[in-house]
Amino acid sequence: MSATEHTADSPPRGITRWLYATNHKDIGKMYLLFGIAMFLVGGLLAELIRAELLTPTMRVLSPEAYDQVITVHGLVMVFGALMPITAGLANYLIPIMVGAPDMALPRLNNWGFWLLPPAAILLVMPWGLKLIGIGSGTIDAGWTMYAPLSIQSGPGADFAFIAVLLLGLSSTMASINIIVTIINQRAPGMTMMKVPVFVWSWLITALLLIAVFPALMAGVIMLVGDRHFGTHFFSAAGGGDPVLWEHIFWFFGHPEVYILLLPTAGIMPHILATFARKPIYGYKAQVYSFCLIGVLSVVVWAHHMFTSGMPTAANIYFMLSTMAISVPVAVLFFCWFGTLWRGAMSFETPMLFALGYIVLFGIGGLTGLVLSDAAADQQYHNTYFLVAHFHYALFGGPIMGVIAGIYYYLPKVTGRMYSETIGRWHFWLCFIGFNVTFMPQFLLGVAGMPRRIPDYALQFSHLNMISSISAFVLGASQLLMVYNIVRCIRGEGERASDQVWTGARGLEFTLPSPPPFHTFQTPPVVN
Amino acid sequence: MSRGRLLSKGGAALALLGPACAFARAFYDFQTPVTPIGRDVLFIHDLFLVIIAALFLGGTGTLLYSVYAHRYRLNRKPASFTGPVGAKQWIWAGIPFAALLFLDYVILGIPALHSILALADMSGSALTIKVTGRQWNWQYEYPTYGIRFTSTLSTPQDQIANRAPKDEHFLLEVDRPLVLPTHEKVRIILASADVIHAFWVPSFGIKQDAVPGYLRQTWVEIDKPGTYRGQCAELCGVGHAFMPIVVVAKSPQDFNRWVGREHADEAAQQAASSATYTRDELVAAGKKVFDTNCAACHQPNGLGIPGAFPPIAGGHAFAAAAPMISALESRGFYKNGDIVVGPVADHIRIVLQGIPGTPMPSFASQLSPADIAAVVTYERNEFGNHTGDAVEPAQVAAMKAGH
Numbered sequence: 001m002s003a004t005e006h007t008a009d010s011p012p013r014g015i016t017r018w019l020y021a022t023n024h025k026d027i028g029k030m031y032l033l034f035g036i037a038m039f040l041v042g043g044l045l046a047e048l049i050r051a052e053l054l055t056p057t058m059r060v061l062s063p064e065a066y067d068q069v070i071t072v073h074g075l076v077m078v079f080g081a082l083m084p085i086t087a088g089l090a091n092y093l094i095p096i097m098v099g100a101p102d103m104a105l106p107r108l109n110n111w112g113f114w115l116l117p118p119a120a121i122l123l124v125m126p127w128g129l130k131l132i133g134i135g136s137g138t139i140d141a142g143w144t145m146y147a148p149l150s151i152q153s154g155p156g157a158d159f160a161f162i163a164v165l166l167l168g169l170s171s172t173m174a175s176i177n178i179i180v181t182i183i184n185q186r187a188p189g190m191t192m193m194k195v196p197v198f199v200w201s202w203l204i205t206a207l208l209l210i211a212v213f214p215a216l217m218a219g220v221i222m223l224v225g226d227r228h229f230g231t232h233f234f235s236a237a238g239g240g241d242p243v244l245w246e247h248i249f250w251f252f253g254h255p256e257v258y259i260l261l262l263p264t265a266g267i268m269p270h271i272l273a274t275f276a277r278k279p280i281y282g283y284k285a286q287v288y289s290f291c292l293i294g295v296l297s298v299v300v301w302a303h304h305m306f307t308s309g310m311p312t313a314a315n316i317y318f319m320l321s322t323m324a325i326s327v328p329v330a331v332l333f334f335c336w337f338g339t340l341w342r343g344a345m346s347f348e349t350p351m352l353f354a355l356g357y358i359v360l361f362g363i364g365g366l367t368g369l370v371l372s373d374a375a376a377d378q379q380y381h382n383t384y385f386l387v388a389h390f391h392y393a394l395f396g397g398p399i400m401g402v403i404a405g406i407y408y409y410l411p412k413v414t415g416r417m418y419s420e421t422i423g424r425w426h427f428w429l430c431f432i433g434f435n436v437t438f439m440p441q442f443l444l445g446v447a448g449m450p451r452r453i454p455d456y457a458l459q460f461s462h463l464n465m466i467s468s469i470s471a472f473v474l475g476a477s478q479l480l481m482v483y484n485i486v487r488c489i490r491g492e493g494e495r496a497s498d499q500v501w502t503g504a505r506g507l508e509f510t511l512p513s514p515p516p517f518h519t520f521q522t523p524p525v526v527n
Numbered sequence: 528m529s530r531g532r533l534l535s536k537g538g539a540a541l542a543l544l545g546p547a548c549a550f551a552r553a554f555y556d557f558q559t560p561v562t563p564i565g566r567d568v569l570f571i572h573d574l575f576l577v578i579i580a581a582l583f584l585g586g587t588g589t590l591l592y593s594v595y596a597h598r599y600r601l602n603r604k605p606a607s608f609t610g611p612v613g614a615k616q617w618i619w620a621g622i623p624f625a626a627l628l629f630l631d632y633v634i635l636g637i638p639a640l641h642s643i644l645a646l647a648d649m650s651g652s653a654l655t656i657k658v659t660g661r662q663w664n665w666q667y668e669y670p671t672y673g674i675r676f677t678s679t680l681s682t683p684q685d686q687i688a689n690r691a692p693k694d695e696h697f698l699l700e701v702d703r704p705l706v707l708p709t710h711e712k713v714r715i716i717l718a719s720a721d722v723i724h725a726f727w728v729p730s731f732g733i734k735q736d737a738v739p740g741y742l743r744q745t746w747v748e749i750d751k752p753g754t755y756r757g758q759c760a761e762l763c764g765v766g767h768a769f770m771p772i773v774v775v776a777k778s779p780q781d782f783n784r785w786v787g788r789e790h791a792d793e794a795a796q797q798a799a800s801s802a803t804y805t806r807d808e809l810v811a812a813g814k815k816v817f818d819t820n821c822a823a824c825h826q827p828n829g830l831g832i833p834g835a836f837p838p839i840a841g842g843h844a845f846a847a848a849a850p851m852i853s854a855l856e857s858r859g860f861y862k863n864g865d866i867v868v869g870p871v872a873d874h875i876r877i878v879l880q881g882i883p884g885t886p887m888p889s890f891a892s893q894l895s896p897a898d899i900a901a902v903v904t905y906e907r908n909e910f911g912n913h914t915g916d917a918v919e920p921a922q923v924a925a926m927k928a929g930h
Contacts, residue, residue: 056697057689063765064832136834142762148739149722149763152886154835155848236740242723243738276597277605285610307725307760308736309743312647319639323631330627334620337589342606344599355594359587366579373635375564375642376571378734379557382725382760446557446572448729450760453768455687457698 011517019114022106023517027113028092029413032406034116035085036485039399041124042076043475045069050437050471053464057455066454067140068156072123074143075160078260079167080120082394085402086263087112087174090202092413094178096508096515097196099187099524104180112173119166126156142452144253147234147245151226158227161220168217175206182206189526193287196506197280200287201266204294205259212255212298219248243308250301258297260394262290264401265332268354270506271408272336275351276343277503282335289328289335296325306377315374322372329365333358348501349423353404356431360396364389367442382452385445388438395434403430403481411496414488415514426480433474440467558729561755561776562747565732567642574638578630646733649746652714656707660717660724660737660759661888663766663823667705674789677893678703679819680769684827687769699756702819704773708782709749717743721888722764728757728772736761749776764886766823799897800924806904806917813905816898821906824886829910836886837861840910841868854882868912874903875918875926896923 011017011026021027048069052060061069091109095102103109126138138156141149150157182203186195223245225231232238234245269280280286302310302318310318336358345351367389371380380386403426411417440463449460456464487493496513511519560566597603611620659666664679681702685691694700707713717726719737726745727734735745749755757772777785804812818827821839825831829839837845837855845866846852855861858877859869868874878899881889890899897920907914 056693057687059689063768064835067762067765067767130834133833136832140764146723146762152722152764241738241741243741277599279607279609281608282610307734309738309741312643315643316640319643320632320636323636326627326631327624330624333586334623337586337593338608338610340590340593341597342603342608343593343597344601344603344605345594345597346599347594355590358590362583362586366583369579369631369635370572370575373571373575373639373642375639375646376568376575378564378727379568379572379729379732381734382727448558448757450727450758450768452762453758455698455768458693458695 020110021113022102022110024091024095024103024106024109025413025515025517025519027103027109028088028090030113031084031088031091031116034113034120035081035083035088036406036482038076038080038084038120039082040478040482042073042081043478045073045076047472047475049073050468052454053456054468055465056458056461061454063454064137064140067142067452068127068137070452071139071142071145071160075123075139075164076120077394078143078256079164080116080123082260082398082402083167083171084116085406086202086205086260086398087171089198089263089267089402089405089409090174090178093409093508094181094199094202095185096511096519097199097506098182098185098190099507099520099526100181100185101518101521103177104185105177108173108177112170112177115166115170115173119163119170122159122163122166126159130156144249145220145223145245146249147223147226147242150223150245151234158224161224164220165217168213171209172213175209178202178206179210187520187523187526193284194526196266197269197283197286198263198266201262201290204290205262208255208259208262208294208297212252212259215248216252219245219252222248243305243310246305246308247302250304251298254301254304255294255297257390257393258293260398262293264357264398264405265290267401267405267408268332268336268357269339271350271354271404272339274408274501274503274505275348275354276340276345278339278343279505280335281338281341282331285331286335289331292328293325296321296328300325303372303374303377306374307381319372319374323369326365326369333362348407349418349420349427350404350408352424352427352431353400353407356427357397357400357404360392360400360431360434364391364393364396368393380445382450383445384441384449384451387451388441388445391438391441395438400430406481406485408501409508410485410488411500412508412511412513412515414491415496415512416488416491416493417496418484418488418493422480422484426477426484429473429477429480433470433477436470437467437474440464560730560732561749561751561753562731562733564642564646564747565730567638567645568732571635571638571642575635578634646745649714649744651712652746653711654708655714655716656705657716657718658705658726658737659720660726660763660770661720661893662722662764662886663759663770664701664820664893665705665726665759665770665772666720666893669786672786672789674786674793675892676703678705678773680771681819682769684818684822688827696756698768699758699771699773701771701773704754704775706775706777706782706785707747707749708779709752709776711779712746712748714744714746717745723761724759724763724770725761726757726772727760728755728774730755731757731774734760749774752776752778752781769823796895796897800895800920802897803919803921804900804917806908806915809901809904809917810908812898813901813903814909816894816902817905820890820894821902829906838866838910839906839912841866841912851882851885854885858882868907868914871903871907871916871918872926874907875899875923878903879923879927891927896920896927899923 052058052066126135129135130137135156136154139153139160141153182199222233226234232240234240234242273280300322303322306315371377407423444460444463449456498512499509557569560569611617657668664677666677668675678701681700682698686693717735717737719739721739724737725734731747733745735743753776755774759767759770824836825839831838834847843866844864858873879891881887900918900920900923903918907916
């Protein structure tokens with residue numbers, strides 16, 4: 001048989017299966033494995049950061065190296081881990097959930113994935129080069145890459161900018177594919193308002209992505225222009241403005257956090273409904289909320305810039321519009337509660353992580369309210385209060401959400417049940433470890449500790465040490481999930497049934513576990 | 528499986544004890560505000576935190592109740608509602624959102640608006656100062672009084688490198704603090720010499736970016752004499768953690784006395800520019816200047832950082848981007864891949880003017896001619912460079928004046 005010929009149940013063999021993959025399940029699995037690997041890399045960088053902050057003058061890293069580590073930690077977690085993992089869930093699940101045989105554009109799908117490994121290599125290659133004496137390491141201006149600092153950065157920064165362009169290209173391709181699949185490939189009878197919540201969440205996410213990623217890509221090209229081609233976009237001496245970069249970046253950056261959030265906000269109702277053995281509460285409300293969040297997210301970006309010296313009217317507008325986003329997000333919380341209320345709940349690992357998501361993302365969202373006050377923000381901006389807020393929002397929300405999603409779908413994808421005991425250990429170590437790591441950071445911020453510093457004043461010592469030690473526990477606990485994933489992939493553990501979970505509903509749970517290579521080649525009937 | 532249930536509840540309680548205590552403690556950890564804006568911000572902080580603590584406890588309490596009361600093991604039949612049914616339920620469902628809007632825009636929004644408008648009102652300032660952020664210290668200027676000086680971290684390198692015990696204000700002490708009068712509205716104009724920095728003093732409740740090429744402003748009215756410490760709050764390179772802000776607030780009379788003393792010191796420094804010193808005196812003074820101003824990049828041992836900052840020691844290999852290499856070559860400090868000791872005049876010129884297009888800044892406005900003379904002498908006689916040169920302040924002053 002040639003490399004690409006195969007029957008419905010026998011996928012092609014060898015490396016070409018993966019290199020030339022056009023099957024959405026294969027590509028989904030590659031996205032997931034890549035993303036989880038990057039999550040571990042980003043986590044290692046986080047442990048380095050916390051090791052440096054264990055005591056006021058720990059010298060694990062020089063200040064130069066520290067700035068590079070915090071930058072790459074941010075870029076890897078956002079672009080290398082979270083986005084590919086959610087894209088992987090999208091690729092695997094969306095065609096099944098809408099009853100389509102595959103994504104609408106399978107070859108585009110392949111290219112979209114295979115741009116990712118080169119981008120990841122480019123991000124870290126400058127470190128490898130430095131080891132052999134070339135250059136001074138990678139980008140060190142923070143994941144926000146503010147100009148003119150990023151213009152001063154060494155040659156390693158250009159690697160990061162090209163990586164960002166590749167990542168943007170990849171995300172744009174994946175998003176186009178997702179939008180077309182959802183609009184065009186639904187099984188007959190599946191109207192938009194019958195489509196699973198996760199699919200709606202990815203539709204809005206994909207639309208947001210193609211709307212805002214070009215802004216980042218354009219901005220990055222402008223940075224490269226300022227660095228090497230004599231342009232002055234961000235330099236006053238040439239008629240430009242450093243704050244222009246801030247606007248461009250955050251115009252992308254704020255919708256980006258909703259791009260990270262919405263897919264898991266879409267998985268949550270599925271998981272909660274399954275383990276509460278109840279139908280999803282407020283389907284329409286959640287769909288409208290996603291749409292409203294999508295629209296609002298593009299008009300609030302400058303709440304990241306309250307201290308940059310914008311006119312008073314701008315500060316007031318951005319404060320008021322940011323407060324408005326709390327309403328659709330509150331609707332989502334309300335619907336999650338509504339799904340649980342008077343259900344019959346059991347607490348398997350996905351449910352534990354979903355409940356943890358509600359609590360931790362709740363803290364993230366509530367502290368966001370405090371930050372939206374343009375005047376009070378002067379005390380929180382660029383302090384550890386902000387660091388704690390966005391980790392509660394990004395880890396407590398999307399990361400817990402994808403972990404819940406991974407445990408939820410692991411038996412379906414691999415055909416084997418994971419170890420529930422190890423899963424529970426993972427959850428509790430993660431939940432407690434996370435809180436003990438990041439709650440002290442709210443206090444550190446309020447006490448006056450700025451962010452992005454490798455050494456700090458003595459009054460911040462005790463809370464930093466508590467945070468660091470707990471961070472080591474938090475990091476180590478993720479290995480429990482890796483163990484569970486490897487166990488299932490290797491075919492150990494109980495076989496999973498088609499339905500996997502007694503309360504589970506949806507087209508994906510009518511298929512065998514694992515599903516055959518091609519599914520729904522005849523569209524299912526949806527009433 | 529009551530043990531499992533107990534463990535779960537115990538775990539949940541443990542995990543929540545942390546946040547509960549933290550919310551309580553947060554009230555005590557904020558630095559005491561000494562300006563009107565600072566007090567406004569503390570009020571908003573306290574108000575917000577009480578409200579979000581109540582929301583959090585309410586929400587989590589409901590969740591925990593549901594997790595307990597609606598468990599599968601109670602052999603429940605799960606409900607099947609998917610939304611509010613009937614007008615009464617719709618009203619109940621709407622109440623939390625109406626409450627949220629009220630909280631956002633009335634309870635939180637009105638004090639916030641008041642503070643934002645107050646912050647933007649610069650009128651009635653008795654004194655205007657200019658603060659310039661640079662990599663990696665602050666320069667303070669009092670245009671009305673003609674006073675200008677640089678304020679650099681004064682924590683010794685030994686403490687940072689863990690070779691000496693740290694003193695109380697580790698990383699929060701400077702050689703020359705900003706001095707401001709109390710009970711007068713001071714307008715602070717912010718500028719930057721290179722990248723974006725941010726001026727932040729927690730006790731004042733203000734933080735404002737210093738954007739290169741633009742001016743920003745904020746104001747303070749300090750109501751108590753004392754020493755207030757803050758830090759740069761925008762990542763600005765490797766020295767970001769090492770450029771603190773120390774403000775010494777004095778009563779208006781003490782402030783005027785300070786201004787008088789500064790003028791006297793200025794005169795003394797002019798005199799120093801024309802004094803003559805021995806080489807040993809220059810080297811001793813130069814070491815202090817080097818450790819404070821140069822060691823951050825060129826390193827205390829003068830070996831620099833490969834690829835980024837050249838060594839001060841001659842005879843060391845150095846490779847970097849082409850612009851840096853050609854800049855060093857044209858000034859006589861680079862030959863065949865090695866750093867060499869170049870001509871004295873060019874050495875002085877590099878310190879005075881910096882090297883445009885590279886991170887080497889100009890020190891003409893930061894260091895006096897006496898300091899520059901000292902540091903150049905130190906560099907030319909230390910790190911294995913035994914040139915025997917001694918640079919006098921007059922030489923530097925002459926070059927500064929444009930000869």
